[in-house]
Amino acid sequence: MMNNLKNTIKLFVVALVCALSFTSNAQQLENETNYFQLSPRIGYDFPSYNNNTPYIDYKGGLDLGLSLDYYWNTFGLGFDFDYIKNKPESTYPTDNLYDPSGPTLLTNFNLTEDNISRLFFGIGPNVQFRSNSRKFKTEINTRFGIASIKGGRTYLQSTTPVIPLNFHAGYKDSGVFTFKGQVRFTYFLSDNFGINAGAYYMRHFGAKELFDTPLGVSAGYIPIVDGNSANGGPSSDLDFNNAQLREKPCDCDISSVGVFAGITYKFSKKVKEDVCEVCGEDHMPRCCATCGCGVTVTARDKYTSETLPLTDVVLTDLNGNIVQSGITNSYGVVVFNDVAEADYIVKGKLYDVSLEETSITKDEFKACKKDGNSIQKVIEYGDLNFVLKGNVVECNTDKGIQGVDVVLKNTVNPGQKNTLSDAKGDFIFHLKQASIFLLKGNKNGYFSNEVSITTNDYDRNKSLFIDFEMCVNPCGQAIKLDNIIFNLDKWDILPAARPDLDYVVKLMQDNPTISVEMSSHTDSRGSNPYNQTLSQKRAESTINYLMTKGISRARLIARGAGETELLNQCADGATCAENEHTINRRTEFKVICPQ
The missing domain is CATH 3.30.1330.60 (OmpA-like domain)
Structure with a gap:
């Protein structure tokens, strides 16, 4: 049980780390904080019962659930309730089945298959990510708690003569330790109301089987072997000598996966339009007279629409004074919070090349104040040259070399540029279209060949960046x-x-x-x-x-x-x-x- 629990937790921790990495690279457009969220749902559950009953399958069934979550910001804490109903199904073959002691063909059978109900109560941490439009949200929920598992008695017997053939006593356990991991996607139709869909994995550790006193077992079946009927044809014969009986109930794990859909209602605080009691993240990117608005700037290439990470962006007043500055993230986005109502200029620079600037007017702040959305702006990179994103490594390795003097020569129009590789071996050059260039790296203790690159092989309308790797060899090798x-x-x-x-x-x-x-x-x-x-x-x-x-x-x-x-x-x-x-x-x- 403990090994299964550890492996399950490890898998979910990996998923959680990946989610945190994703959210850390993405700017949230708004910091909606300190609110409750209620999400009822209906779904279908696919179970797996590890109780070693080869002639009993467990069918999927209804899942009714409810989640109550509280979010501080990106992180939160949630409570889940689930009611799940499954049904066992005996797969024991009864066609042409013989009692070899007779021999007697068994024709009359009695089958009992009781439903299994599972009730789960759990609590655990959440992480969420809201899209820039605030319409979509992704949540990862973890829950640890207790489940009650009841039912599932399955009994197949021949009635003439009376022979127990296949049996499982079922479950009755009200204190089963349970883990649940869940991913939920929500689309908000309004600020507070949305529809959701998702999937979950649930595992009950050590669910205890019942013991049937009259039969003296918790589970058992009579194996079947090939035989011949009285008329000489093939038959299935009962092998009484090898009857499989389990007297001691096992503490066996039960796991299931499920899919669901439901609705979500967010209990958020009302924001006054004209007066903010406190300026801060609670109000961003919503706008008010005291706190200002959020401004979201996206940097992209004019010709390819590629978003541009690591672009320097500044917000200046009409006199050129910098009000706020930042660097775009991996999605080409930077967010300026709490920007006071005024006229502004948005400027950007990528690798020392200026982007086409844009402006923000006071009227846009009024619209922000009215609808509660942040101001969205796009600045474009209009330079027709390519950007060579180079990396210099030691030959036959992936080890980046710092401090290499990289020389770039244009064979069409004579000229030379130099730059030094950084700590990772990266370097940048701007390359003109329809040109052929020679690259060479110099550093004490290393040597390299001259390598060529031609921009005729690339289309500026399809790509701004050219990725290129060159290598240097250590001397004396x-x-x-x-x-x-x-x-x-x-x-x-x-x-x-x-x-x-x-x-x-x-x-x-x-x-x-x-x-x-x-x-x-x-x-x-x-x-x-x-x-x-x-x-x-x-x-x-x-x-x-x-x-x-x-x-x-x-x-x-x-x-x-x-x-x-x-x-x-x-x-x-x-x-x-x-x-x-x-x-x-x-x-x-x-x-x-x-x-």
């Missing part, structure tokens, strides 16, 4: 060149090796201050002096190729490692397959950065 392969006992550069070596050439051209050590390795077959000489010749061949491409000999180091740096166990005397020896025959390069 050995990098394997997969296609540097030599013929047996040869050190000539083969055509297949040239693309990999051209990659090294491009790297050294992009990073004119680095040097490169080319290392050639052999397997353990052959003598050590022979392998050392052969590997040195192969390393020199790669160096010579790089020099033909214009790389200075002073920046190149040829190193023959022979068989001294094997990557596996295939040393002298070891028995290895050819593919294992191949792993050791490799060429690597190591970048040496200036001190």
Whole structure:
């Protein structure tokens, strides 16, 4: 029982944390505080009785419920009452059933199936989220409490002769510890009245079965085996020798899920139109002469209608003085509370680019005062350039690198921009349309290739942002060149090796201050002096190729490692397959950065 309870609580805690994360990222348009809410409902319950009765199913049934909740703001406390009715159903097969001691075909049966009623009373915490329009609300409710479970006696017997076939004594337990988790969605038709729908999960821990004194069991059945009837056809025979009888009532869990619909009535306080006793969250975003109104600003892109998180927004008076300021959340929204009645200008800036400003007039405050809704404003980002949201990481990892000097070059119109990556490796550039750009990262102890990006691949009417990831390699790290392969006992550069070596050439051209050590390795077959000489010749061949491409000999180091740096166990005397020896025959390069 305790393990089931712990697992159930863990699952619901995960759901609750997700809900809290969602609400923390969303701005509530109004802080409706300190009110009661009543929600009657009707639904259908689907039960699962874990009482080990293979020939008894439990059908779904009616659920009548009532919730009374009190909300301080986002969080609240609630009480639930549920009346649930289910019915057991015997699935014991009675067609062509024989008493093999006769043998006798059983034709007359008597079946009793009593309804099960469950009453639940529980209390627990709530969390809610109201949409910007105040019309929709999502609630997550948790309840812990006590349930009363009664009924469910199921008895099937043959009457001629009298043979008990399938039995369960049912339940009668008035103190069953119960957990309930519920999600409810409400649409408000007015400020106080709404309709709701939702779903729940309920679990009763250790519901105690009854014990039937005349029969001497709490549950039992007679197994059925295949047999032959008197006329030689197939039949189902009773197996009396293996009768399954449970004398000790079990404390078994009962769980169910259900769906419901209902109505909601909110008992909210009346707000005077002209006078506010106290200015504060209780009155926002409603408007009054003393407290002012709430102003909700949404920042979005003019061409794609994308909402814009992390946009700086200011509310200024007509003289340019800042009255309030804020940053839009992940939904592109920022809320200014308790704004006094006046004329204002709303301005915004995203990554140093100003948005198209808008204004608020005194007449809009009068409308706010009349209908109780906040003032809604939209500011738009009208710049035609793309925003490159870049991230620089260490190659072959997801580790962001801080302090990388990212260089952006425009190949169409000459020019260069620089920026430094932040603590997460993020950086921002504005990119013109129909242009090709080269990106490169510089940092002490790291090197990188130049990478290109073209805005011709993107449509400004469909996207403002371009997500891009580039990587830098740490200096001194050995990098394997997969296609540097030599013929047996040869050190000539083969055509297949040239693309990999051209990659090294491009790297050294992009990073004119680095040097490169080319290392050639052999397997353990052959003598050590022979392998050392052969590997040195192969390393020199790669160096010579790089020099033909214009790389200075002073920046190149040829190193023959022979068989001294094997990557596996295939040393002298070891028995290895050819593919294992191949792993050791490799060429690597190591970048040496200036001190």
